Amino acid sequence: MVDIRPVPGVGHEGARLLGRGITRSYKGVKALNDVNIEIPRGRVTGLIGANGAGKSTLVNILSGYDRPDDGVISIDSEEIARESAQRRTRRGIARTFQHGHLFPRLTVIENVEVTALACGLSRAKARSLATDVLTEFQLEEWALHEADHLPHGVERRLGVARALATRPRWVLFDEPAAGLNEGEAQHFRETMRALAARGIGVLLIDHNMPLVFGSCDHIFVLGAGRNVVDGTPDEIRHDERLATSYLGNAARQIAEGGADVTA
Ligand SMILES: Nc1ncnc2c1ncn2[C@@H]1O[C@H](COP(=O)(O)OP(=O)(O)O)[C@@H](O)[C@H]1O
Ligand SMILES: [Mg+2]
Structure with a gap:
């Protein structure tokens, strides 16, 4: 077992997804x-971890899209590993997907609305929530566009907006910044910090090391399906196990790019 120290509380004691x-x-x-x-x-x-390390599998298992062979998943000591994905959404676990998963023939606002409807909101409330979420993610001008053929950055923001339409307590982001330009990635970093400030527990999987090291409070490193190390960005940056574990390039990125963004 790795040593997982409790993160100092911010008024949400006990609300942990484990x-x-x-x-x-x-x-x-x-x-x-x-x-x-x-x-x-x-x-x-x-x-973080190399391709094939098991990151998406872990998100699938936490969100109920896959079942573990062994192990415990819990919220506040309550075991949830046997619950469906839908039940877990209602408990407050939302996720984004590495690839798409939008309804291509629906408009941007409809994509957000159906997600809210699926969470049990009335039509009126779903529309009102969708409108708010689109405003928050600067998607108003795209509201009536169909979801296929959106610019990449817009599609990514819509993925986040849909996750937020479930009014989550946790959001699990699987490579949300892939293909974003620097400005968009920076904006995304601010979004994640804002979600955390609201009390949402954010999980960020990404290969953009400056983004990860610049926005995370705590980082878990996976290598070949196992925990390698976890700690604060500073602890991870200086951990020798990283150098020998999974990444050639990304480890260098941590040393070079990661240092700037958290300095
Ligand atoms: N549905 C599946 N069927 C067979 N193998 C899978 C499946 N999902 C993941 N794997 C395998 O599990 C390992 C971890 O994959 P994944 O969780 O996608 O890694 P990551 O997201 O870190 O790149 C890989 O070897 C992958 O091929
Ligand atoms: Mg993956």
């Missing part, structure tokens, strides 16, 4: 092997 001893094999190959993670509300938690 994974303990999570193990998942596909055809005998262990994608996750005894993995631990903790996502407190009001914080941005990073999850």
